[in-house]
Amino acid sequence: MxxxxxxxxxxxxxxxxxxxxxxxxxxxxxxxxxxxxxxxxxxxNETLRNLDQEVTVRSQGIGRFFEQLSSELLYLANTRGLVDLTAARQSGDKWLLDAATKRLERDYAALASLYPHIYQIRLLTALGDEWIRVDRKPAGVYVVPRSELQPKGDRYYFKDAMNAGVGQIYVSPLDLNVEFGQVEKPERPVIRVATPVVGTTGEKIGVLIINLHADILLEQIQQMADARQGTAYLLDNQGHYVSRSAGSSQGAFSMEPIERLLEIFPASITRNLAEHGVSPVLDDGWIVAHAPIDFAPQAIEETSRGRWRIALAFPERELFLAVVNLYLLYVVLLVALLxxxxxxxxxxxxxxxxxxxxxxxxxxxASGDFTRQVVPVGNDEIAALGTKFNSMARRLHESSLAINAHRERLEAEVRERTRELERERASLEAVIENTAEGILAIGRDGVIHLLNPAARGLFAQTTALPDIGSSIETYWPQWRAIATDASDGGLRCDVELKNQIVSLAVTPTTDGFIVVARDVSLERAILDERRELDRQMFQMEKLTTLGELAMGLAHEIGNPLAGMKAVAQAMQYEEDIPPDLIEALKRMESEIDRLSGFLRSFHGFAAPQAIQPEACKLELILEDVLFWTRKDARSQGIDFTLSGFGDLPPVAADPHQLKQVFLNLLVNAVHAMPSGGTVSLHAATKGKCACIDIRDTGVGMSVETQSRIFEPFFTTRREGTGLGLAIVRKIIEQHGGSIEVASQPGHGTCFTLTWPFAWR
Known part of the structure; x- marks a missing residue:
């Protein structure tokens, strides 16, 4: 509309x-x-007062009924007939017992006739057997014959009533009546009111129990629910409840745990009901009032749940529905608004x-017609606004003409500038296409937007060449980190790929990055080779200097040590030498021998003997070496395994130096396995050389240790000299072989030797 x-x-x-x-x-x-x-x-406020008053009056009425019933029960528990019955049972006189029993049956029948809500009156012995029972039937009060009486000693209410004090009233929870072990049909919810019965000497001889129809309570809460169009609740002292809604039929009887109220009410109202809080209470759209039921002054409480209570609840929105009935107020408001x-x-x-x-x-x-005018009428503010509008329209028309002329000049300039940009773009494209450097334009998301032929050549070794729209991370996985580092102001770095090294110059732009790339694999390889040669030259110079120093030390220290040993040995044969001094001389001789052995190691490293190679069977060499090492190895729980040596041809080696190589390597392997393990020796043919693996299951070595183990005087053992592996490598290299090491901490070490055969 x-x-x-x-x-x-x-x-x-x-x-x-x-x-x-x-x-x-x-x-x-x-x-x-x-x-x-x-x-x-x-x-x-009025509803809350009336609601609380109604619940209180109902609870008081129920309490008065139970108080009167409790008085009747206490009276029956102390009648003369009950005393006579007790005396007759003790005397064993059947005639007196029968007379006393019939008198009590008449008294109980009379009481059941006065109270229509009484369902049963029973007298139970101390063992729980029914002695007297009066039932209310539809036809009237009925005294149950002795032959139909039942044992009730296993029922909870009998045990709880027997535990009550003399003169106290026990009120059971609300439940269904059970006869002969089955729920009685039709279902009849009952409440049991009981008190202990005492004999002439004061001991408990049984229990007097009255079963009440629960209708006396359920009718009350049903009446409250109908009167207030809400829901009424009966809560017992065991934490259960039964509810009745307005207009509902009696239906099946069901006692629910009080925790189920959380499905209806908020937690605060449920807690208020469970903990006997204030009444009435209004919370979260509900109005609830509740009051306790005082059964009798002599009644006892069975649990910490407290007393029986009745409660009435209905939604707060009912109050608003009542206010909506103020039709006159709303009609007046509607007319005024209209x-x-x-x-x-x-x-x-x-x-x-x-x-x-x-x-x-x-x-x-607004649509572009600046020639329009209005006709002002009158002399008020709106007429003045019309005059100003006409003046504005004229100025807009003049400005429009000037703007159109200026726009035409600008369009001509734009066309000329566009032609210049096209020429510059063509020149730039020619430079990019023919430059030897790879040039790429990469977006912020890693997508390639431009790449020249030189850049495509960088990816020649990949299975699929990149193209516009491809992701650069497919070819350069490091790109995400490179882009992050280059975002602040550019970056120069190298990308190491599987078969090449690419040098990058990355420049950030508003849309992404411009990358200038160059393959520097050959340059890096040449540089690495040069560094390796420099390192080897430095190592050779260092070893030469160290050898000269070692020879000098061995010469200068060896002669004095020989003299000291001769003097020590001569003094041991002198007469009248104290035993302590002889022991000291022997220790000095032992230290001199140790220093001499250390100097021999120097000599072997600095000036090893000239090799005299001959054809050597590795299997025979290892037999000699293992003969000297197997005993110490077995004492530490270490085993040796050999494989592949029997099929190998002889190798060209000085047998003494070859034994020294294997002896040093096997001793190191034994020292690397303090907790025992296995040393595996495997041999195989590799071209014109024998390839021998010596693998242990010891503690392993770090990467830093592996890089230094062949350096002179480097050792990981406190008692080692650090010359064993340096001498091993020098012997192997003099024979034209090589040695490599592979190890991981905690996973053992493997030395791999290559040694030329004698006949190849």
Whole structure:
């Protein structure tokens, strides 16, 4: 529906109309809200008072009934007939026992006749056997014959009643009556009121129990629910409840745990009911009132749940439904609002009619027609607005003509500048296509937007060449980290791929990155080779200097040590030498031998003997070496395994130096396995050389240790000299072989030797 004034004057009509509505709605709505609030508050307070009063009156009425019934029960528990019955049972006189029993049956039948809610009256012995039982049947009160009496000693209510004190009243929870081990049909919810019965000497001889129809309580809560159109609840002292809603039939009887109320009420109301809180309470849209039931002053509480209670609850929204019935107030409000709306609409139309023409001309100017004018009527503010509008329209027309001329000049300049940019772009494309450097344009998301032929050549070793739209991370997995580092101001770095090294110069742009790439694999390989040669030259110079130093030390220290040993040995044969001094001389001789052995190691490293190679069977060499090492190895739980040596041809080696190589390697392997293990020796043919693996299951070595184990004087054992592996490598290299090591901490070590055969 199109309402004309709603689109006029830039919303001015709507504002004027809204002002009229607000002027009428605010006072009316405020007065109505105050009236509704006061009515709701008064109704709420009155409802709470009436609700609490009704629940209290109901609970008091139920309490008076139970108090009267308890008095009757206590009276029956202390009648003369019960005393006679006790005396007759003790005397064994059947005639007196039968007479006393019939007298009590008449008394119990008379009481059952006075109270229509009494379902059963029973006298149970101390063992729980029924002695007297009176039932209420539809036809009247009925005394059960002795032959139909039942044992009830296993029932909870009998045990609880027997535990009650003399003169106290026990009230059981609400449950269904059970006969002969089955729930009685039709189902009859009952409440049992009981008290202990004492004999002539004061001991408990049984229990007197009255079964009440639960209807006396259920009818009360049903009446409360119907009267208030809510839901009434009966809560027992065991934490269970039964409920009745307004207009509901009795239906099946069901006791629910009080925790199920959380499905109906908020936690605060459920907790208030469970903990006997204040009443009434209003929370989260519910009004709940509850009151305890005082059965009798002599009644006992069975659990920490407290006493029986009745409660009544209904939604708070019922109060608002009552307030809605104030039809007259709402009719007045509606009429006032309708009159205000009509008056506001008429006044806005009268005031804003001159603005309609101004709005139409404004739309025309907005569409590009600057020749439009309005005819001012009158001398008020709107007429002045029309005059100013005409002046504005003329200036806009003049400005439009000037803007069109300037636009034509700008378009000519743009066309000329575009042709220049096209020429520059063609030149730049030629440079990019023919440069030897790879150039790529990569977006922020890693997608390739440009790459020249040189850049495609960088990916020649990949299975699929990249193209526009490909992801650079497919070819350079490191790209994400490179882009992050280059975002702040550019980056120069190398990308190490599987078969090549690419040098990158990355420059960030607003849309991504410009990358200049170059394959530097050959340059890096040449540089690495040069560094390796420099390292080997330095190592050779260091070893030469170290050898000269070792020879000098061996010569300068060896001669004095020989003299010291000769003197020590001569002094041991002198007469009258104390035993302590002889022991000291022997220790000195032992230390001199140790230093001499150390100097021999120096000599072997600095100036090893000239090799005299001959054809050697590795299997025979290892037999000699293992003969000297196997005993110490077995004492530490270490085994040796050999494989592949029997099929190998002889190798060209000096047998003594070859034994020294294997002896040093096997001793190191034994020392690397303090907790025992296995040393595996495997041999195989590799071209013109024998390839021997010596693998242990010891502690292994770190990468740093592996890089230094062949250096002179480097050792990981406190008692080692650090020359064993240096001598081993020097012997192997003199024979034209090589040695490599592979190890991981905790996973053992493997030395791999290559040794040339004698006949190849």
């Amino acid at each position: 199109n309402i004309p004034f709603l689109g006029l004057a830039g919303g001015l009509s709507r504002r004027i109309y809204a002002a009229f509505l607000i002027a009428a709605v605010v006072p009316t709505a405020l007065a109505g809200a105050i009236g509704v609030y006061l009515s709701l508050t008064a109704l709420k 009159i205000t709306a009509i008056g506001g609409y008429a006044l806005s139309r009268h005031l804003l009619r001159p603005l309609e023409a101004l709005s139409r001309e404004t739309d025309a100017i």
